Amino acid sequence: MSFFVDSVIMFTSQVLFFGFGWLFFMRQLFKDYEVRQYVVQVVFSITFAFSCTMFELIIFEILGVLSSTSRYFHWKLNLYVILLVLIFVVPFYIGYFVVSNIRLLHRQRLLFSCVVWFTFMYFFWKLGDPFPILSPKHGILSIEQLISRVGVIGVTLMALLSGFGAVNCPYTYMSYFLRNVTDSDILALERRLLQTMDMIVSKKKRIAMVRRQMYQRGEEQNKQTGFWGMIKSVTSSTSGSENLSLIQQEVDALEELSRQLFLETVDLQATKERIEYSKTFQGKYFNFLGYFFSIYCVWKIFMATINIVFDRVGKTDPVTRGIEITVNYLGIQFDVKFWSQHISFILVGIIIVTSIRGLLITLTKFFYAISSSKSSNVIVLVLAQIMVRHNIKSRQKTTALF
Amino acid sequence: MASLDRVKVLVLGDSGVGKSSLVHLLCQNQVLGNPSWTVGCSVDVRVHDYKEGTPEEKTYYTELWDVGGSVGSASSVKSTRAVFYNSVNGIILVHDLTNKKSSQNLYRWSLEALSKDSSPTGIIVSNGDYDREQFAENSVPLLLIGTKFDQIPENKRNDVLTRTAFLSEDFNAEEINLDCTNPRYLAAGSSNAVKLSRFFDKVIEKRYFTRDSSQMQSFTDRRRFNFKSLHSD
Numbered sequence: 001m002s003f004f005v006d007s008v009i010m011f012t013s014q015v016l017f018f019g020f021g022w023l024f025f026m027r028q029l030f031k032d033y034e035v036r037q038y039v040v041q042v043v044f045s046i047t048f049a050f051s052c053t054m055f056e057l058i059i060f061e062i063l064g065v066l067s068s069t070s071r072y073f074h075w076k077l078n079l080y081v082i083l084l085v086l087i088f089v090v091p092f093y094i095g096y097f098v099v100s101n102i103r104l105l106h107r108q109r110l111l112f113s114c115v116v117w118f119t120f121m122y123f124f125w126k127l128g129d130p131f132p133i134l135s136p137k138h139g140i141l142s143i144e145q146l147i148s149r150v151g152v153i154g155v156t157l158m159a160l161l162s163g164f165g166a167v168n169c170p171y172t173y174m175s176y177f178l179r180n181v182t183d184s185d186i187l188a189l190e191r192r193l194l195q196t197m198d199m200i201v202s203k204k205k206r207i208a209m210v211r212r213q214m215y216q217r218g219e220e221q222n223k224q225t226g227f228w229g230m231i232k233s234v235t236s237s238t239s240g241s242e243n244l245s246l247i248q249q250e251v252d253a254l255e256e257l258s259r260q261l262f263l264e265t266v267d268l269q270a271t272k273e274r275i276e277y278s279k280t281f282q283g284k285y286f287n288f289l290g291y292f293f294s295i296y297c298v299w300k301i302f303m304a305t306i307n308i309v310f311d312r313v314g315k316t317d318p319v320t321r322g323i324e325i326t327v328n329y330l331g332i333q334f335d336v337k338f339w340s341q342h343i344s345f346i347l348v349g350i351i352i353v354t355s356i357r358g359l360l361i362t363l364t365k366f367f368y369a370i371s372s373s374k375s376s377n378v379i380v381l382v383l384a385q386i387m388v389r390h391n392i393k394s395r396q397k398t399t400a401l402f
Numbered sequence: 403m404a405s406l407d408r409v410k411v412l413v414l415g416d417s418g419v420g421k422s423s424l425v426h427l428l429c430q431n432q433v434l435g436n437p438s439w440t441v442g443c444s445v446d447v448r449v450h451d452y453k454e455g456t457p458e459e460k461t462y463y464t465e466l467w468d469v470g471g472s473v474g475s476a477s478s479v480k481s482t483r484a485v486f487y488n489s490v491n492g493i494i495l496v497h498d499l500t501n502k503k504s505s506q507n508l509y510r511w512s513l514e515a516l517s518k519d520s521s522p523t524g525i526i527v528s529n530g531d532y533d534r535e536q537f538a539e540n541s542v543p544l545l546l547i548g549t550k551f552d553q554i555p556e557n558k559r560n561d562v563l564t565r566t567a568f569l570s571e572d573f574n575a576e577e578i579n580l581d582c583t584n585p586r587y588l589a590a591g592s593s594n595a596v597k598l599s600r601f602f603d604k605v606i607e608k609r610y611f612t613r614d615s616s617q618m619q620s621f622t623d624r625r626r627f628n629f630k631s632l633h634s635d
Contacts, residue, residue: 201445269477
């Protein structure tokens with residue numbers, strides 16, 4: 001009976017997470033595009049739902065909610081489903097969509113996507129070789145093999161992401177790094193941009209006029225084909241076409257210049273907006289936070305370097321250590337064990353929530369930066385992969401914490 | 403050569419709908435072989451014969467300014483794009499027939515372009531909400547072009563065409579549906595080519611031939627301010 005009730009609870013929460021993932025997909029990721037293959041949306045939402053369910057199970061484990069047999073059952077179920085999706089479904093669909101974008105292989109899409117999937121599986125398997133995963137207890141086709149490989153990739157990814165975050169965070173938050181940009185700078189740059197555009201326009205007008213005259217004179221023979229055509233074009237090129245190629249080169253150079261100017265102007269505008277934002281109350285608050293974060297990040301980088309150089313392994317987790325220090329220095333009497341358990345739990349909760357939120361925000365930014373309507377499917381599936389690996393890794397970390 | 407008069411036409415639309423291919427087709431009568439992302443703005447020039455075939459025929463340079471980017475860009479990109487919207491004489495709105503979102507975004511695109519180009523008659527743009535009457539009395543000629551027509555399967559064609567008919571009614575503009583990789587759609591004498599010609603003629607007329615007429619300026623709509631400044635440019 002209780003098993004049934006627990007299953008109902010788990011199922012409802014899964015459906016909730018599924019709906020949330022679906023909404024996120026529609027409102028944020030695919031804001032400017034039309035969803036044509038619903039399978040992508042479904043896979044993304046399923047992945048999201050199961051990842052969140054895993055976190056939920058951990059929290060239930062800590063709190064002692066639901067009977068342990070049903071928890072164990074759901075845990076196993078979740079794990080199997082996620083591994084199935086991660087290793088079979090998502091890479092196959094990534095391969096499929098990548099292959100469909102390439103025109104040549106369009107006919108035999110399925111075949112080539114299977115080929116891609118097999119290559120992926122081969123490399124995935126090879127990944128586990130340098131690590132001591134294979135042990136006589138487990139055998140070769142067991143689930144531990146898969147989890148450990150996923151774990152390896154997950155750890156690397158998380159390390160990369162957090163390293164990136166550690167360096168990027170001070171730069172984004174602190175206003176110390178902002179150059180001083182005035183309105184007149186921007187105006188001057190915009191004027192240059194418009195002048196360049198005018199020059200491009202006048203050169204293109206000349207090209208258009210010359211081509212029109214050539215066309216009217218019946219000289220539209222720029223494309224001389226064949227051997228004799230090549231010889232003829234060497235000796236008797238009309239002045240029109242010579243001028244044309246010269247002007248065309250100038251136009252190309254000017255266009256490149258206009259692109260650079262445009263990008264610079266965008267950059268200056270963005271800096272100006274950041275300066276304005278930093279003057280507001282919110283901006284000042286974030287700037288303040290930024291200093292703390294930066295110090296924390298620098299300390300993290302420093303400790304990581306020392307750990308690698310001196311081959312140390314960190315022993316106690318930061319929270320217990322912090323509480324120990326507090327107790328020793330301040331002489332406050334309280335039950336360390338009891339409180340550390342609860343504080344760690346709260347901290348874990350915050351870490352989980354902000355990591356999911358931070359992850360989703362970073363993914364969205366990344367997605368906007370590189371997407372176009374062709375590659376959007378592929379990118380979303382890759383994001384789903386990253387998200388799951390990140391979640392599995394976080395789960396391992398939090399279980400290690402306890 | 404530079405003595406010909408010029409008009410400036412903006413080509414707006416979402417990323418990837420085919421604006422660069424379209425502009426290339428219109429100006430050079432050739433299909434663009436390797437389209438790539440447009441960073442900033444790319445301009446091309448088309449030599450257009452105003453009132454072709456009549457004794458008043460005159461040649462004009464039509465500059466087609468193809469502005470890249472998406473509606474949801476950061477505000478820094480939007481404010482930089484705004485420098486291209488000055489003194490615009492006509493707007494071509496491009497959308498992808500296979501992607502409904504791109505047609506919906508056209509409202510935002512036109513608002514972005516038109517609100518920057520506030521003429522002295524003082525059109526009040528109401529906070530980003532689409533207002534149909536605004537477009538009915540808008541003085542900048544619009545043209546609606548739907549691309550990737552060949553990628554729509556036969557059975558869906560009617561739905562798509564009904565949808566675009568609504569769109570062109572909303573914008574009070576003509577519409578053309580074509581495929582940018584096939585010059586056949588704009589072959590001389592086809593209805594598409596005629597519509598295109600008419601659009602450019604209208605743009606040139608608005609720019610050069612209606613400055614003297616005063617009936618464009620006196621509207622009694624309560625939303626407009628009635629400025630007496632007719633010599634505006």
